[in-house]
Amino acid sequence: MTKLEKLLSQYAAYHLDHKNIYTHFVGIPMIVFSIICLTARAGVMVSGFELTLALLLIVLSVIYYLSLDRIFGVIMLVLFSVAYPFxxxxxxxxxxxxxxxxxxxxxxxxxxxxxxHYYEKKKPAFVDDLIGLAIGPLFVLAEFVFLLGFRKDIQQRMLVEARKQRAEMDLKTMHTASGQ
Structure with missing residues (x-):
């Protein structure tokens, strides 16, 4: 299992209900866009070009995404390139x-x-692991790509592992609730 598949599986364990995934198609892009809006105001001029905190965050994010997967990383770069000017x-x-x-x-x-997450009956992934904040946008992109019928091999491996992790989480919750 690649690092990408491991991270997507960890995130997917909290996102197996399709209603939850569909709400994330709206919610995560809005959150990411708002963060870009908020951080695009802080910047410094360098040779007539404004380097903003948003650009720094975008560059770091894209480098991270490219390190996980070139295809998804390039798509994220394109999406950020479209969103940033707005x-x-x-x-x-x-x-x-x-x-x-x-x-x-x-x-x-x-x-x-x-x-x-109300539909999912699970807390957001970042509550247990802050890396979920960085993986969320990548997860939404991956889910969209899967819906289009691409990269099904990654989806299958991710879902098998996510279901295992979810079963372990549910078992742990049951043990905690019963006081064992």
Whole structure:
């Protein structure tokens, strides 16, 4: 099992209900976009180009995603390249409007997340492992790619491992609830 498959499996163990996955298709992009909006305002000018905290986060994220999988990493780079100019424009709005829009998008994104986890009957993955915050966007991309019929081999290995992990989590919860 590759590192990508291991990380996706760990995340998928908290996301086996399709309603939860579908809410994540909306919630995670909103949260990521809002973070880009919030961090696109902090920057320094270098040779007439503004290097923002958002760009730094994007570069670090893409490097990480590329280290896990070239195809997914390149797709994430394309998605970030499309999103960043819009987020940067929002960051140029007056402070109240920029902050209201960015925080509003963030909050609505998390509402979608928590609605999904209501259906799943599981807490979000990042509660147990903060790497889930970085893997969430990659998981949503992978799930979309799987829906399109691609990379089914990765999906199959991920799901087998995720179901095993989920069964272990459920067993542990049952033991905890019964006081054993």
């Amino acid at each position: 987020a940067y424009k929002i960051a140029q709005w007056d402070t109240v409007t920029w902050l209201s829009a960015s925080v509003g998008i963030f909050v609505v994104g998390w509402v979608f997340q928590f609605v999904g």
